[in-house]
Amino acid sequence: GQQVMQIPQYQHVQEGEDFTTYCNSSTTLSNIQWYKQRPGGHPVFLIQLVKSGEVKKQKRLTFQFGEAKKNSSLHITATQTTDVGTYFCAGRWSNTGKLIFGQGTTLQVKP
């Protein structure tokens, strides 16, 4: 079936190191969203990308949408302990309109 694969599943970094999570879809997407879930919390919307090749920044976070609109990435520069949590991508299929979440990447940051 239609899937959104997200890697890695877990990432441990030292505070100050960079972090990247990748999201790949089996089908072309009309848009992709990113959410952050703090430990014990609920997912919170971060951003939505719509255009092919789009790049958006939020402070230390950089989001990219691939040229083919089938993949995306989230990069965090100089991680901080406040970045701890699970990051989910969610892709909306062009053909069905359904929103499918990736499995998430859990980020741990050592102070």
Next chain:
Amino acid sequence: NAGVTQTPKFQVLKTGQSMTLQCAQDMNHEYMSWYRQDPGMGLRLIHYSVGAGITDQGEVPNGYNVSRSTTEDFPLRLLSAAPSQTSVYFCASRKSGTGGEKLFFGSGTQLSVL
């Protein structure tokens, strides 16, 4: 505004019991949905609704029922609980149409079925 409110926060059931997870939103969102979150599997859509009186199945609908009698409320019913339904359940809502893509999630219900 309270946003999306879910109750209860925690629930323990015995196999075969039934229960209803409540979800209410005060943002006048047309779209409401239920997800379950299991380790390593992300968020999977159970059922969704695009407006009062309209519901549809998501990826994993078996064992769950929903109804949408008002814009505000979207309860999820477990008909006969099974251990495989042990999970964290999230209700989420959003506006419909262009610009309404952002999902707002409730705080979740942690359900254990023994």
